[in-house]
Amino acid sequence: MEYRLLLNGKNINNIALNLEWSSNKDTLGQQLTFDLPYDDTGTLSSVDVKPNDKISLYYKSKLIFFGSIIDIEYDGRRPRKCNCLDLAFYLNKSKITVQFNNKNADEAIKEVLKRFNIKNTVTSIPVKIKKIYKSEVVSDILKDILEIAEKQLGKKYRFEMRGDTLVVFNWNDIYVKANVRWIENPKRKVSFENMKNSVEVVSDNEKSTKIVATARDDASIKEYGLLQESQTIDEKELSKAKNIAQNLLKELNRIQENGSVSLLGNYEARAGRLITLNEPITGLKGDYFITDAQHTISNGIHLMNLSLEVV
Amino acid sequence: MDKEIVELAKLFKVRDNKSYDGFLIGKVIAPPPSTAISIDENIILDNDNLIFSAQLLSGYERSFEVYDATINSFSGKIKTTDTLKSGDLVILVPSTNGQLYIVIDKAVTF
Numbered sequence: 158m159e160y161r162l163l164l165n166g167k168n169i170n171n172i173a174l175n176l177e178w179s180s181n182k183d184t185l186g187q188q189l190t191f192d193l194p195y196d197d198t199g200t201l202s203s204v205d206v207k208p209n210d211k212i213s214l215y216y217k218s219k220l221i222f223f224g225s226i227i228d229i230e231y232d233g234r235r236p237r238k239c240n241c242l243d244l245a246f247y248l249n250k251s252k253i254t255v256q257f258n259n260k261n262a263d264e265a266i267k268e269v270l271k272r273f274n275i276k277n278t279v280t281s282i283p284v285k286i287k288k289i290y291k292s293e294v295v296s297d298i299l300k301d302i303l304e305i306a307e308k309q310l311g312k313k314y315r316f317e318m319r320g321d322t323l324v325v326f327n328w329n330d331i332y333v334k335a336n337v338r339w340i341e342n343p344k345r346k347v348s349f350e351n352m353k354n355s356v357e358v359v360s361d362n363e364k365s366t367k368i369v370a371t372a373r374d375d376a377s378i379k380e381y382g383l384l385q386e387s388q389t390i391d392e393k394e395l396s397k398a399k400n401i402a403q404n405l406l407k408e409l410n411r412i413q414e415n416g417s418v419s420l421l422g423n424y425e426a427r428a429g430r431l432i433t434l435n436e437p438i439t440g441l442k443g444d445y446f447i448t449d450a451q452h453t454i455s456n457g458i459h460l461m462n463l464s465l466e467v468v
Numbered sequence: 469m470d471k472e473i474v475e476l477a478k479l480f481k482v483r484d485n486k487s488y489d490g491f492l493i494g495k496v497i498a499p500p501p502s503t504a505i506s507i508d509e510n511i512i513l514d515n516d517n518l519i520f521s522a523q524l525l526s527g528y529e530r531s532f533e534v535y536d537a538t539i540n541s542f543s544g545k546i547k548t549t550d551t552l553k554s555g556d557l558v559i560l561v562p563s564t565n566g567q568l569y570i571v572i573d574k575a576v577t578f
Contacts, residue, residue, distance in 0.1 A: 181471060181474050183474055183478055184474060254508060254510050254511065255510060256510060256511045256512065258514075287516070288567065289511055289513075289517070289566055289567055291489075291508075291511070291566055361565070391565075391567065448471070449471040449474070464471055
């Protein structure tokens with residue numbers, strides 16, 4: 158079996174059941190669950206689980222998941238359900254107070270992670286951060302820093318936990334090479350409900366609210382009608398208002414497309430990565446961004462359900 | 469985790485009110501014009517984060533008139549010649565996004 162599930166370093170492939178793990182683009186970190194059978198006879202007593210036991214999942218020699226058992230559910234004689242989260246759990250639960258004075262975004266992220274002793278690899282993000290974060294959840298601070306970078310540079314960044322290291326990368330850096338010839342349950346939805354073809358940027362200065370920049374696509378307005386978005390920005394970012402308006406227009410001025418597929422499982426498929434599909438019946442053709450990935454291994458067969466969004 | 473549940477959680481989070489802490493007492497580390505006021509061991513506010521009440525600064529002028537006084541009435545202009553010093557405690561009112569603070573006056577407690 159190419160997948161190995163280890164509890165505190167001990168292989169429990171032969172007793173763990175219903176192994177599932179998932180990731181979502183909005184939650185930092187992966188979640189993993191498995192069941193351990195209830196044992197009346199005492200033969201399995203060598204496997205004794207308690208919260209904070211370490212769980213690792215390997216594919217051949219690659220570490221896919223490393224984290225701790227967060228909770229264990231006991232239900233009569235039914236199998237015990239173990240819920241595990243990776244190290245990002247600490248970033249989601251802890252709050253800190255920190256101030257950045259024109260620090261580079263990547264330096265700011267490294268400084269925050271250093272406080273939690275979490276190893277990290279952060280790509281260079283050439284944006285200066287000047288902001289005060291008071292008693293805020295760490296993962297929210299990281300998301301906010303990446304959002305500021307995205308608004309100014311028009312480039313998206315993602316972060317994910319790989320083993321015990323947090324990696325921040327350019328979003329179009331990682332493609333998943335999965336077997337996409339066998340596709341089950343392809344679904345696709347196209348809509349212009351959330352399309353915006355005109356953007357107004359307003360200053361959040363308490364002294365005066367005025368429009369500091371606009372961006373419009375007149376051809377789209379003629380075809381679909383005026384759909385306008387208003388965005389407030391910090392007074393400090395006024396010089397970048399025009400850029401922000403144009404980046405926002407580029408992001409919102411299109412028909413949204415999302416869908417889902419079931420594929421043969423590939424450990425590389427995680428939320429935040431890209432995958433190329435060619436499914437003619439529903440029209441899922443091209444590059445898609447994985448927003449949610451759910452993996453299951455049952456009876457030795459690895460399957461995955463991916464929720465997708467067009468890039 | 470089901471993605472529908474994550475969507476629902478996101479909707480709840482959007483409605484989360486950011487807690488507003490109310491006024492704070494800060495300590496002046498460096499006096500105006502290159503002001504530095506600390507509100508916490510981790511946070512030091514500089515001119516970009518502050519709006520001052522004018523009468524706190526030196527060079528602030530008001531015109532005035534004295535009447536009903538026991539000395540002969542007179543009128544004129546008054547100009548402040550001092551301002552905040554290092555070590556002073558000041559009353560700060562934060563804006564709702566926590567990035568801008570108004571310096572009201574020196575703080576005194578009994």
